[in-house]
Amino acid sequence: MKDSNRPIGIFDSGIGGTSIWKEVTRLLPNESTIYLSDSFNAPYGHKTKQEILELSIKNTEFLIQQGCKLIIVACNTATTNAIKYLRENYSVPFIGIEPAIKPASLQTKTNTIGILATKGTLNSELFEKTSSLIDNNIRIIEQIGEGLVELIEAGKIETQAMDSLLNSYLQPMLDQNIDCLVLGCTHYPYLINAIKKITNNSISIIDSGEAVARQTKRILEQQNLLNESKNIPSKLFYINKDKKVLEDILNGSDYTKVEEKNF
Numbered sequence: 001m002k003d004s005n006r007p008i009g010i011f012d013s014g015i016g017g018t019s020i021w022k023e024v025t026r027l028l029p030n031e032s033t034i035y036l037s038d039s040f041n042a043p044y045g046h047k048t049k050q051e052i053l054e055l056s057i058k059n060t061e062f063l064i065q066q067g068c069k070l071i072i073v074a075c076n077t078a079t080t081n082a083i084k085y086l087r088e089n090y091s092v093p094f095i096g097i098e099p100a101i102k103p104a105s106l107q108t109k110t111n112t113i114g115i116l117a118t119k120g121t122l123n124s125e126l127f128e129k130t131s132s133l134i135d136n137n138i139r140i141i142e143q144i145g146e147g148l149v150e151l152i153e154a155g156k157i158e159t160q161a162m163d164s165l166l167n168s169y170l171q172p173m174l175d176q177n178i179d180c181l182v183l184g185c186t187h188y189p190y191l192i193n194a195i196k197k198i199t200n201n202s203i204s205i206i207d208s209g210e211a212v213a214r215q216t217k218r219i220l221e222q223q224n225l226l227n228e229s230k231n232i233p234s235k236l237f238y239i240n241k242d243k244k245v246l247e248d249i250l251n252g253s254d255y256t257k258v259e260e261k262n263f
Contacts, residue, residue: 004225007032007234008216009068009092011059014042014153015239015246016187017074020097022253023209024072024216025235028226032233034066036263039241043149044077045118045185052120056082060090062238062263069225072216073097074186076117080124093219098130099184100206105134107204108180112139114173114203117184119144127184141176143169145185152187155245163194170198183207190249238263 008031010021015037025033036059044052056078063071072095073079073086079096087094099121104113121127122142131140148169151162173181181203183189189207196205220226227233235255239246243260250258 003069004227005032005229005231006067006069007034007236009034009036009063009066009071010074011036011038011056011063011071011078012074012186013044013055013077014039014149014187015249016149016152016185016190017072018246018249019186019189019207020072020074020209020212023213025254027210027213027217028220030227030229030233031220032227033235034063034068035235035237036062037237037239037241037246038263039153039239039246042153043118044075045120045144045149047120049081049124052078052081053085056086058263060086064090064092068092070095070216070219072212074212076185077120077124080121080126084126093223095212095216095219097186097208097212099127099182100208100211101130101134101140101182103211104180104182104204104206105138107206108138110177110179111137112141112176112178113180113182114141114143114170114176114178115182115184116143116145116148116169116188117182118149119146121184139176141173141178143173145169145188148191149185149187152190153245155248157190158194162191163198166191166194167198170195174199174203178203180204180206
């Protein structure tokens with residue numbers, strides 16, 4: 001198989017990275033993809049740096065075995081804790097996911113932005129480095145989204161429990177005058193409708209999906225790995241827990257199959 005015809009690999013701690021997959025396949029419709037949902041170990045945000053690194057290595061090696069030409073680490077926590085090691089130890093190109101703090105800092109009018117993310121992301125060295133580059137006049141209000149990933153993984157997005165939990169996180173940030181909210185977890189784009197409802201559309205919601213898709217295209221072009229084939233691409237999904245939640249989140253999307261598999 002030509003290198004350019006090989007699939008793009010994507011992994012996440014669960015189903016949240018499908019928000020990235022949707023943006024990538026929208027921008028790059030000729031590309032085959034293999035998505036790995038490590039739902040059994042979700043969420044990564046509660047784990048130690050070493051545990052996150054070991055899981056990221058396991059996921060990477062599975063995708064390399066499947067012949068992937070590029071790997072998207074579609075998990076903020078895995079990116080901030082493991083991508084440096086992955087890039088140093090594997091020859092395949094990696095695309096990471098970082099909270100879009102910079103775009104928010106350029107957009108804010110109140111000079112106050114909120115970031116909703118996992119503990120693992122907010123406590124990481126990479127997040128601290130990224131935050132330190134922002135104008136000192138801009139306040140960053142950090143909020144750990146405790147319990148949100150678990151509800152999403154359980155298929156409980158449009159529920160009273162979700163609305164109540166989200167409100168408890170968002171209201172204190174609104175009280176501090178944020179006008180931009182950065183979604184620092186790839187699961188969280190599935191909460192955009194609920195966030196808009198709670199905030200009465202009064203703030204800008206910023207996630208990384210489109211930027212990641214554009215960066216993926218740039219790297220493929222630079223390395224002559226864009227798939228020019230007119231063959232119908234395959235879009236495979238592997239999950240190591242109940243596949244129904246993943247199938248539900250993909251409902252209406254064009255994909256080849258979802259397979260429950262131990263990895």
